[in-house]
Amino acid sequence: MKFGKDFKKEMVPEWAEAYMDYNDLKRILRELREYKQSKLRLAVTPSRAFEQKPPLEGTLSEGGDVEDQVIDVNTLRGVGSKKFYKTKFLRQSEEGGEIEVTFFRKLDEELNKVNTFYKDKLEEVRREASQLNKQMDSLVALRIKVKNPHQDGSSSGRVDNVDSTMPLTKNTSAADTSGVEFRGLESRVKANDKDQQEPYPGASDADPAHAKITRSDSRELHTYDYNQDPLEVLEGVRINHTLESPLSTIKGVFKDSKEEKLSFDKEELRRAEERLRVAFIEFYHKLRLLKRYSFMNLSAFSKIMKKYEKFSSRRASRSYMQIVDNSALGNPDEVTNLMERVEATFINNFSHSNRRKGMKLLRPKAKIEKHKVSFLSGFFSGCSIALLVAIVLTIQARKLMNKKEGTQYMENIFPLYSLFGYIVLHLLMYAADIYFWRRCRINYPFIFGFKKGTELSYREVFLLSTGLAVIALSGFLANLHLEMDSIGKHYKTVNQMIPLGILILILVITFCPLDILYRSSRFFFTRTLFRCICAPLYPETFPDFFLADQLTSQMQALRSSVLYICYYGLGESSRRQSKCHKHGVYNTLYIVIAVIPFWMRFLQCIRRLCEERDLKHLCNGLKYFSTIVAVIVRTVYELHKGKTSWMVLALISSAVATMMNTYWDIVVDWGLLQKQSKNKFLRDRLQVSNKSIYFVAMVLDVILRLAWMQLVLEFRLPSLHKMTVTTIYASLEIMRRGMWSFFRLENEHLNNVGQYRAFKSVPLPFSYNDEDDDKDD
Known part of the structure; x- marks a missing residue:
């Protein structure tokens, strides 16, 4: 590996601007080399082409005398008795001397910067x-x-x-x-x-x-x-x-x-x-x-x-x-x-x-990538695709969507398995984020506070997502066969318990205390989730509000989990979803479960407002409160269809929440659209070299926010089933959150870079009276 690549690879990401600008110095030297070569080509005429080239001036083997004649480095005193260095090039009058003067001037700047x-x-x-x-x-x-x-x-x-x-x-x-x-x-x-x-x-x-x-x-x-x-x-x-x-x-x-x-x-x-x-x-x-x-x-x-x-x-x-x-x-x-x-x-x-x-x-030792992770990821990916094709062919062969009982069955069984689909999609987006964070040298382990050697790579997250996909698709395919085949009627009870069994299996693995399946990452997730639930009793950290933001995009998944309570808790497993909305308990949970993530973020903002006394957190809290109002109004309108008053309220509240969230995403969370930025309509520092990606992301964020508003008001195409439209909009929201996650972490990384903040702030256990006296003085 060339030194330039190794030098960039070994940089502390938050200190990148404090390192010597090696590439710029190489650029000046390339200009010097090109100038020397051009002069050499002009000096060699056809009549002298076969003559022996005289040695260039300065290629002597003597020691200090020749070297001292090239440069003179002086140590000067600056403000506060700080030393800085200034080099004088002694052969400026020679050809190419101006380029060498530029080189040493830049070299001194880099030495003084690095040394300071x-x-x-x-x-x-x-x-x-x-x-x-x-x-x-x-x-x-x-x-x-x-x-x-x-x-x-x-x-x-x-x-x-x-x-x-x-x-x-x-x-x-x-x-x-x-x-x-x-x-x-x-x-x-x-x-x-x-x-x-x-x-x-x-x-x-x-x-x-x-x-x-x-x-x-x-x-x-x-x-x-x-x-x-x-x-x-x-x-x-x-x-x-x-x-x-x-x-x-x-x-x-x-x-x-x-x-x-x-x-x-x-x-x-x-x-x-x-x-x-x-x-x-x-x-x-x-x-x-x-x-x-x-x-x-x-x-x-x-x-x-x-x-x-x-x-x-x-x-x-x-x-x-x-x-x-x-x-x-x-x-x-x-x-x-x-x-x-x-x-x-x-x-x-x-x-x-x-x-x-x-x-x-x-x-702690750095984590080593294992080949079996790549192998299993590929294997599970192939199995997932095969299972998905088998499900589609089964539905088409049996023409389930053309039969009334088949349509009712799909309406009842699909929401149970859509929960796993939303989780798989979110894991896939997270794996993609990790991949691009690494490509852009964004120090995500430090930002999240992962212990060194325990952070998951994108291959490992992809393995988890494909493994979950295989389990969910296998259960769905088995459910289809047992439901549609005549022999499956004898196993009706077993068939009804398949989705619940998969959910219990996932929960057991997630909270399992044994050292299997990335225990440290599972514990980190459960600990962060608990801190989110207990907001505002815990001080807010970046992982806390980041996870809460992720949960706000899983509203449909959370509502799918409420169906499990209705099917198996309220005894509606035989009548399914058509009877669930007749239960007042289910309707209450249907509203509350969708509001919980936004409420957690609202409480976290209140906690930060009390600690930091920054009105920005109050504005952020009002943004989440407006979203809570929009979700409640939209849900009430969904349960009381046909009432114009609720539709108008849903339209107004959703429009306000959409505008506030879109502005906050682009301007505050991503740090874009800065007026006096050297990158027009963006920000001064960018980790992605292609600037058009930022403009595409801003446009997509606006469009997908509007898609969420359409979901709120239930605008749907007549050729598609209601549940299909809901699933598409929910999936688009998850993908929007994945895009948001990349640029949000990029902005957080650049804030750390701006302050050269590469370490956690660890509170010390003891304080002293003399320190208080010094502060008073």
């Missing part, structure tokens, strides 16, 4: 390391106080069952960093991972605390003084409450402060340890990406200077790379030392000195 970004991020990790070090002191003191409530620091110099800690901000001595070369860091870190797979020497299960406190490691220093009273360390320390559960939210409503005094109980200690463990993992991930950022940019500068030497026949690489290596970017030792200290602290305090276990948490 790296120093800013390095300052951030220093501050965060100081915070984590302070948090670890409090955690160790809390451990001592909880596990030894009657013991103070002066009573004993040794404390059982308490892990030690070490500072993350220790000043690095010369012994720590001598002989460290940047280009050897990758192999050295890998070697460190392999040479200590077992717990540290001296650690034992019988007395782990003693082993950790007494072991001698050059990277380990104790910051906690075990001879002092833990209450002195914990003085002024309070526990943070983030209102992350319904109970804590309810408590927070009646309390002004989200901080409480320490209660020194085991549950409090457990929660603090868990939150600090997550903070260390996220901090280590940040250090790894920062180190990789330094390595890739240093490699890019080295590669581009080699290309310059090749195209210009001058020797300037060593002079310029000396400046790069002496910059902050070329000295990643501080990041490496921080990584080593985080590893030691994390292994000692959060993995019982088991290095293998600790490194597995700090460095």
Whole structure:
């Protein structure tokens, strides 16, 4: 693979604009090469074609004297004593010199940009390391106080069952960093991972605390003084409450402060340890990406200077790379030392000195694509197509749609199986979204908050959709044969239970606690669904409102699920749908079940409005409230057909909801139609290179929103059955939601890119009185 492709592949997506612009520098060098070649062709005349070409100026093998005559790099001081570099090209008067001046000017801009970004991020990790070090002191003191409530620091110099800690901000001595070369860091870190797979020497299960406190490691220093009273360390320390559960939210409503005094109980200690463990993992991930950022940019500068030497026949690489290596970017030792200290602290305090276990948490392995997933996806796809063809041929051969009893049967049985069809279509759209997110380098695992190595690929989602399609189509085909054949009358009860059996099977698999069929993804889905149902008692996260938005497009699927209650709960399995609407309970559920997703989004908007005090969330909540009104009015009109007043109300409410939702989709959720954008009628940043795709998407969103309005008012073609039209409109809404999902996540990704936000914000467990004093000052 060429370096340019590898460089782009290894970029942190949210930091892409902070990397060196390698392609633009290559473009300038291509101009230089073309200029040199054109001059060379003009210089070689026919009479001199066979003469020996003299060597180009500058292709000498001498060292520093020739190099110093090519460029002169100066280090200047900017605002706030910040360094920046400016290169003077000493051979500007020669042919092609202007292009080389442009190259070095651009090279300096990129070096200053990359170096400034790296120093800013390095300052951030220093501050965060100081915070984590302070948090670890409090955690160790809390451990001592909880596990030894009657013991103070002066009573004993040794404390059982308490892990030690070490500072993350220790000043690095010369012994720590001598002989460290940047280009050897990758192999050295890998070697460190392999040479200590077992717990540290001296650690034992019988007395782990003693082993950790007494072991001698050059990277380990104790910051906690075990001879002092833990209450002195914990003085002024309070526990943070983030209102992350319904109970804590309810408590927070009646309390002004989200901080409480320490209660020194085991549950409090457990929660603090868990939150600090997550903070260390996220901090280590940040250090790894920062180190990789330094390595890739240093490699890019080295590669581009080699290309310059090749195209210009001058020797300037060593002079310029000396400046790069002496910059902050070329000295990643501080990041490496921080990584080593985080590893030691994390292994000692959060993995019982088991290095293998600790490194597995700090460095989770990337997910590996399996060939059996592709094979099974193709196999199930073929089976689904074959089953679908068999169903169509069966209906045509028996001419079911030409018989009254056959039409009634299809009206009764089809809604039960349409539920699975809507789910399959939604999974297919999600698989397509994942594919295009990856193609456009949209960091969807970070946005959704998936644990590394657990996110599903588009092949795996496609496998789930085709597998579900095979199960549903097989049940439908079996149902048809048993219903239409004379021998099937003896198995009428079994035949009626087939769709319910498939539904129960899907629910059992979804909520199964066993480690089968992507358990982590199933748990993530069920946990997010539960948070949506409990809105607004949980703080809203991106997965919460994203899932709730997906459910708003599954209104017909939710109503199909209500039919199961009518058929099997109200004893209408023999009379089917024609009798369901005569039950007041069914009609109530028919309205409520369609409103629930919009109501969840409305409550989520209210929660964010209370937390952020942003009127945008109020407008978003009013949008969902208008949709709730439109759905209720439309449903009442459907149940009371023929009343003009309800039709007018349905038309007005649906028109208002459609306009508000269309505007919000395009302008707010997608971030398009910006007035002062450099891309006319779009936005400044675009992940899709073909701009026409955005205009097509906007037009399709308007058309499909109008199709939803037609569904509301039951406009249908006379040649198609009512249920067919309803199914088509519901499927179009699901496809519109799939298109919306791609551009919504693209806009979220670009918002993160604009703020260089590549990490989760992890709340720390402790707060301090002195921090409040600093804020007041």
